[in-house]
Amino acid sequence: MKDAGEKIAQITAYDYTTAKIFDESGIDSILVGDSASNVMCGNDNTLPITIEAMIYHAKAVAKACAHAFVVCDMPFGSYQVNSDEGVRNAIRIMKESGVDAVKLEGGSEVVATVKAIIAAGIPVVGHLGLTPQSVHKFGGYGLRAKNEAEATKLLDDAKLLDEAGVCALVLEKVPQALAAEVSKQIKTPTIGIGAGSGTDGQVLVYADAMGMTQGFKPKFLRHFADVRKCMADGIADYMRCVKAQTFPNNDESY
Numbered sequence: 001m002k003d004a005g006e007k008i009a010q011i012t013a014y015d016y017t018t019a020k021i022f023d024e025s026g027i028d029s030i031l032v033g034d035s036a037s038n039v040m041c042g043n044d045n046t047l048p049i050t051i052e053a054m055i056y057h058a059k060a061v062a063k064a065c066a067h068a069f070v071v072c073d074m075p076f077g078s079y080q081v082n083s084d085e086g087v088r089n090a091i092r093i094m095k096e097s098g099v100d101a102v103k104l105e106g107g108s109e110v111v112a113t114v115k116a117i118i119a120a121g122i123p124v125v126g127h128l129g130l131t132p133q134s135v136h137k138f139g140g141y142g143l144r145a146k147n148e149a150e151a152t153k154l155l156d157d158a159k160l161l162d163e164a165g166v167c168a169l170v171l172e173k174v175p176q177a178l179a180a181e182v183s184k185q186i187k188t189p190t191i192g193i194g195a196g197s198g199t200d201g202q203v204l205v206y207a208d209a210m211g212m213t214q215g216f217k218p219k220f221l222r223h224f225a226d227v228r229k230c231m232a233d234g235i236a237d238y239m240r241c242v243k244a245q246t247f248p249n250n251d252e253s254y
Contacts, residue, residue, distance in 0.1 A: 014039065
């Protein structure tokens with residue numbers, strides 16, 4: 001798609017029903033993100049989610065998708081120890097979930113693991129910039145690569161991952177000029193989140209994009225629907241009908 005100049009549309013999903021809707025709508029790719037830790041489990045960050053939980057969500061999503069390219073995040077702790085453990089866990093995710101690729105966060109520090117996983121026959125997506133699994137290292141979720149040294153490292157890391165053979169590269173919360181430059185300098189398609197319009201595609205957390213979450217509206221986020229209001233109105237109507245004894249009616253009874 002990069003060679004053809006067509007932008008890639010990616011969205012997260014964590015369950016069969018939601019993924020089915022997105023797949024039937026023609027979405028290019030679905031990311032089973034470790035953001036499930038936040039969206040599905042209510043955690044403050046992505047660190048607590050386990051590989052078993054990721055496989056559970058990824059299996060449901062993969063089952064729903066006939067067209068979309070499905071990527072599963074490798075959770076924190078599943079690839080950081082050494083390359084051998086990373087390969088074993090990547091194989092486990094692929095075998096047990098049925099997804100198309102796995103995603104790892106980091107640059108030069110994970111390149112050896114990325115190469116080993118690819119050598120095992122598993123497509124890998126990279127992730128640079130704001131890497132949520134390293135939130136404690138960086139002290140928050142602020143913009144990354146703001147100065148020249150950090151920008152140079154990010155570009156160097158992107159080239160390393162490109163040479164390693166990643167099939168895509170997520171760039172999160174970095175200056176748009178830098179993201180555009182990275183996208184020009186590497187063959188791998190880039191997918192941005194908070195990285196401007198110069199990347200080869202975009203990804204958002206579906207609950208944010210569909211207006212389901214409250215109190216979270218970073219600059220890069222656009223609400224494409226108001227699902228929260230739709231569901232709140234629907235459940236209120238359901239409760240009214242139950243309490244008024246208008247549901248179920250005779251036509252809805254056996």
